[in-house]
Every structure is written in structure tokens, then in C-alpha cells.
Amino acid sequence: MYRYDDFDRQLLAERTAQFRDQVARRISGELTEDQFKPLRLMNGVYLQLHAYMLRVAVPYGTMNGEQMRKLGYIARTYDKGYGHFTTRQNIQYNWPKLNEIPDALADLATVEMHAIQTSGNCIRNTTTDQYAGAAADEIEDPRPYCELIRQWSTFHPEFTYLPRKFKIAVTGSPNDRAAVRVHDIGLRMHKNDAGETGFEVIVGGGLGRTPFVGKTVRDFIGKNDLFSYLEAILRVYNRFGRRDNKYKARIKILVHEVGVDEIRRLVEEEWSKIRDGSLRVSDDEIAQYIAQFAPPAFEELQANDPEFERRKQAHPDFAAWVRSNVIAHKQPGYAIANISLKPIGGIPGDATADQMELVGDLADQYSFGDVRVTHEQNLVLPHVKKADLFALWAELNSALLATANLGFVTDIIACPGLDYCALATARSIPLSQRISERFGDLERQYDIGELKIKISGCINACGHHHVGHIGILGLDKRGKEFYQITLGGDASQDASIGKIAGAGFSEAEVVDAIEALITRYIDIRTVGERFIDTYRRVGMDPFKEVLYGDR
């Protein structure tokens, strides 16, 4: 894992002092709220319905145990004992006081953490595969490039007042777990004909009010050229992105309006002028970063552990958890353990201070001090010995962290919605809780199979509903919450935007509507078909029929 050196630490110390000064200037009245707002946003401080909200960055979703414990400490000391993991692999706190945030940030800085660029019209936290460095299907570990992107994008002087926010995601695996096709820039690692590893560059994907699957501007960019190419894209966007309407300001609208060919022409022209400049990264420098993410000291183990197999036989709950939450590791004898933050009937993505501290300890004990946050609002211990899985599970289970539902119908993404968010038009969390309760039975979930439900509480789509196999969008209709259902969305390498099924449902009706869709799927699926596969085969009509009959 990357560890800060003295330069990184110095920068963070200066930033912490700078924000403390900005807060002091606001509280003294030297800064108006209008002047302060972009400064606080650039540091992840929002004003929500009930209080401020502080969003802390987890760069590319990777932390060590000490950092995780510190997140728990922050929750207990500056908040009300919990935090909420987000779809940007970050964490947010719902109740911090503005005058205490500088102290919280100083505490975070002691473990090399911060809230830099977790909001604002700048380059946000770069996200990646939560299984990076562990996945069996990986071409190359994307984290060294994510770290280089982190540095390049941190306080980039030219790109801090962009037309709108800007999100970059990277996948090092052909199985895209980072949703790169629905990002402002998606980078997909692959090998070219010469056998070199580089990146496909996808631009202009995004969710929000106007969802788009991104378009490829370049099939292959070599590692050395990645940063000058990113800079060229950002410069084109900064200069030509729309600034007249905040809902048309994302790069996806620019790509849509001028066309990907014109974007490509502009980017390539800009790049031709800077490609040989100081952003070219040498092989030597890349090697330095790859070394920072060298695999931990894995033991040479047999692929199978007999004790592990016996435990599965003896403990069906453990076996269920292994089946749903444990994933193949590239190293024999090791496994990737997913920690679901979706207990049945719980609040998706929330974790208590105690849980965070426990996960930090478990990361140190069982996973080489490595813990990840997923964009699906779960946690991962990426490097666990199979022989340790039972002990790990037992500890997780005692802390209500062993729900065996990864990727199933109750593993729901939900934004905070109207329970917390100032922008929301409807609540998301209660709906996710009721769906979770309706389908809580594990056998039923396993029978339904992989099914991604994603819920947003307004059209800004923080809950990714456009790419849910079943998406739910909460709206306000004459003072009442109602919910629109979309079908057929997908955030994976086969990305697609869901289609609206028809008229929305009241709060009372919507869970029944979801159940009707799932029942129809079970009736018409063929062997091995997931919900999304069936939908793709049969289209909207059979599902519409159960929702609306002849309506």
C-alpha cells in the first residue's frame, strides 16, 4: 500500500491549516457564505437537512487498519457514533459541527487521511476495483495508477473550478467492478497487440439527470502518456464544457452535444502539444509506484484447506457466507472476504464506530492491514487465508457484519435520501429497508440470484438507479413521495442505462411492485439466467404487464 512520504505529509499539514483558517474567516464574518461555500465543498463539507455533513476521502477505496479505526474514532468523537460509506468509496458523517471540523481533519491527518476534493467542481476521489491486487481475473493492479492520478489531481491549479464535478474510475480487470463506463473518464486496462499494458480511455459516461454510457476516445494509451492525456481531456473540458446551466455542465453533455469524434479531435490536438512535456511519466517512476503496491508477504499454501472445508460442513451459516461473500484470490490458499454493510432491514452503507474499529483490527489480524470500501457500499478484506476465514466470520458475525447477501437482492445501493439530504425529493433508506425485509430469507435470495437494486432519492442519481437491474427513483408528487421503477440498467462491462417501466408507485405500493417483477422473472427465466439476462432476452413487456396489467 502507498504510504505518505514527507512531501505528502507536508502538503496535508498545510492543507489542514489552510482549511482551519478558512473556517475561522467564515465564522468571523470575513468570508460570506457565498465565498465560503465552494471552499468548504472543496473540503467535503456540505450543509444538509439537519446539520453539516463531512465527507472523508478514501483514495481508491483503500485503507489500512489504523485508518479504519480512526474513522471509528471520528464517528465517536465528532459525530453520533456512526458513519455512512458511499458509492464513491468514501465515508460521510452526518452531524459534525463546523467549528470542530478543523480538529477532526487534524486527527484524520495523523493517519494520512483528509477530505480533499470530496465535493466541489473539481476532480473527485478516483475509484477502482475493490479487489485490486487480489482478484484472480486482474490484468494488472490499477492502484499505482490511481495513486498517480490522486497526486496529479490533488489541488490541480487549472482544474479546481471546472464547469462541474469530475469523476475518474479505473479497472484493471476485464470484469468491471468499478463502473468505468458511467464515469466522466473511465480507464480500462488491457493489453495492446504488442503485449504492452495500457488503458482504453472512455469519456462522457455518467448518471444524474441525463445518464449516458461513456464513449471510447482512445483505444489505447500507454502508461507513460496517461497523465498528459488526462490533462488534455480536462483542458478541453475546462475550456469548452457548458457553464450556462449546471445540469448541462458535465462532460457527458459536451460529448453528447459535439459528438465523440469532435471531442477526440480536440483532445488529440491538445495532447499533441503537451504529450512530450513534463507530465510524461518515466518507466522508472511507474516502477516506484508499482513497488509501493507490491503484494504482501503471502505464505505458500495449498489451494484447499481441509479445516476450512470441515468448518463449512459443520456450520451452514458460515458456508452460506462463504458461498455469497467470499471470492477467489489470485494467491493459492487465500480468499477475498466481503463484509456486507447491508444487514436485513438495516441502513445500506452505515457502520457504527465499534464496527469500524473492529474491521480495522480484523484487517490487521487477517488481511495484512488492508481494507477496502466498495462502490456498492460494502467493505472488503482482500487477503484472508482460507484457514482464517472461519475465525474471521465468527468475529464479523458477533458484530452483525456477516450478512451473507453480497450481490443478492438485499445488497441494495441507496443514497441517504430525504432522511438526510438537502437535495432529495423522497426517502431512499426506508424503502431499501422494506425491500430488504421482504426478501430477507436467504434461501429465497439465493434462488433469485444476482440482482442489483439501486435507489436514488432524487434525479441526481447518487444511488445509481440508472444502472440498477432494478432501479428506483424517489420523487415528490404533490407533496407525497412516489417511486419510479427502471429496468435493465447495468454498471458492469456490459453497461446499460435502465428504461423507465411506466407510471410511478406510491410508497405503499412499491415493494409489492418489486416483488411482482421478481416473481415474473422467476416464472420466465431459463436455467442460469440472472434477472438482467432475462430482461435482455424478453424485454420490458412481460415485466410491464405484471406492474400495470392492461393499464
Next chain:
Amino acid sequence: MSLQVVTANRLDDGLAVFMTADDGWSTDLRDAVCAEDAPQAEALMARADTEKQQVTVVGPYLIDVAQEDGVLVPTKYREVLRTLGPSVRTDLGYQAG
């Protein structure tokens, strides 16, 4: 026109507050000063949105309220939530007492 009060978030701790008759702010809607017509509402907003108030509160705005059993309550659900706290965490916010 519905009755209206001015709400905002307090600058230092961010909590939802409501403007009182003496241009102060209370966390309890029942303490709020009420406008009964548009000119009164406009006058309230003018008192809330001054340079001086900017060092006390953030983003003042008018909300519709109604008298229910002699108590002021917001008419929009969003504002009801602000007077209570998250519906999914009834142990938190003003509703927790």
C-alpha cells in the same frame, strides 16, 4: 397564503433553526415568529438575510407552516423531517428529545 416562518441552519453547528420575534434563532419551531401574508413574509426574510445574520446562520428561507392543535407544524414533509430528525434514526435529532 399559508402561514410562513423563516428557517436556516446555524453557522457553527449546522442545526436547523427558526427565526424568533427578536431576530434570534431557536431550534424549536414553536418559538418562531410567523408571517401571515406575503408582505410580512418578505419583511421577515429581509430581517433574516442581513450581513449580521450571516455570522449566525446559513441560507435562510421561508417555509409553509400550519397551526395544528395550537402548535406550528411544517406542511411539507421535508421540513417536518428537519423539525424531527431522520425517520430511520428516531434516536437522533430533535425527535430524540
Next chain:
Amino acid sequence: MAIVKNDSVIENEWVTLDDESSIPESGTNVLVSLGRFKAERDSLIARNGGLGVLLVPGDAPEDLAEDIDRFSLIAVKFPAYTDGRGYSYGRVLRERYGYAGEMRAVGDVLRDQILYMHRCGFDAYELSDDDETALEKVRAALRDMTVYYQPTGDGRATAGSLRDRRRAVLDDATS
């Protein structure tokens, strides 16, 4: 209103012309819009006196490339501090076209944006403050940070280049 440049407050020695007013006699420094520069280029560069251009968001800095050495002032307008196009203009002018004269940020220029402007090639800032306050703000802004990740044309060493240098020294010491 005060203009801060090179750690001091300077007098504004430029007359900003709108697109209709007549061009004063030689000797006066004039600042014109890009549109006017393009329309009256020949007469503007023929006259005696400093020539400056004011770029506003949407203008193409490329239009100044051919004549870059003729300008002694390029002012870049930030109509609102949230409009960041001027940062790109600054870097293109300095780093691509080698502009060496004064580059002045005008408009909604605030203390917390000055360091970014400086990194993008600006060397003068017009603030809506009194002289003393403006100077203090610019000084404070430029002191905020000492570590930078991105290479720009401002000549500051980046963290990456300092790391390289340190590695080279360590390698020498061990070889």
C-alpha cells in the same frame, strides 16, 4: 481596488477601452478586447504605447499566438470566481506561446484562488480591496502551500521531481 504584482501594490498604467471609444494618442497604454484587437490589429500594433488585450471566458488564447511578443499586458477576466476557464488560458499563454509580459487576473479575484492563478502563470491580481488588505491577501495566499504535485509553467519544483532528485542523491551515495 488594488493591483498586486511582485509583492507590491502597483499603479494601473493602462486605459481600458471599450469597443467603440476612440484610440488615444500614442504614449498611452491601452487594453482592448480580443475582438477589437482582431478587428484593428494593424493600427493597434503600429501605434506607440503599450498594447494589452483583455480575454474573457470563451475567447481563444490561440488568437494571440502570432503576436504574443507585442503585448505587455494580457488581462484575463474571471467574471465569477467559479468560472475557471481563465486558468487554462493562463497556462496556454505562458507555457505554449511563451508569453513573458504581465498577466493580470481581473474580475472576481479572491484570496483563496490566487495561488491557483499564480501556478497557472498569473503575476498580477486586481482585488476589490484597499491596498494594504490586497497585499496582505496575496501574500497570505502565496504562503498557503509549499508542496505541489503538478508540473506547471510556474517553475516550482513538484513533489515528484524532488523525490527523483533525492533518489538520485541516495543512489550516488550508495554506488
